Amino acid sequence: MAKVTGALSDFGIQAFPELQPRIIFTASGPGVSGARLFATKPIIVKPANSGSFTVELMPTANIRPVVWYTVTIEWLDPSGNYISSDELVWKLFVPSAGGELSDLLETPANPSLIWVGPTPPPNPQPGHKWMNSTTGVLSEWR
Structure with missing residues (x-):
């Protein structure tokens, strides 16, 4: 597994833990590597109150066919419902060494x-x- 790190904030550089954000990593499709068969079940991470997060993801380099992760950010409204989200349109390829999310996204x-x-x-x-x-x-x- 590879560690991917980052920090989530709004454009005012503020974390928003009161809205209970979560970041969802979903593989672009199923894949295989060695004896493993990988399903597209999303991996969900909840950032710390500061906005920082670490998630362990399967490196994509040795998976067949080519697979990448899509990243979605969700947060609550004042009533506690997930109503707002951002889906990143860029592909996330994860090397075995992991790294910072912003360096790994194909933006x-x-x-x-x-x-x-x-x-x-x-x-x-x-x-x-x-x-x-x-x-x-x-x-x-x-």
């Missing part, structure tokens, strides 16, 4: 952001830009 690049450092960004996608702080060269993934 489109924000063209206004440039990664600056001596090494390329993790998991670059088309449109990502990197300014090599050692050479001063600006690169873009296509």
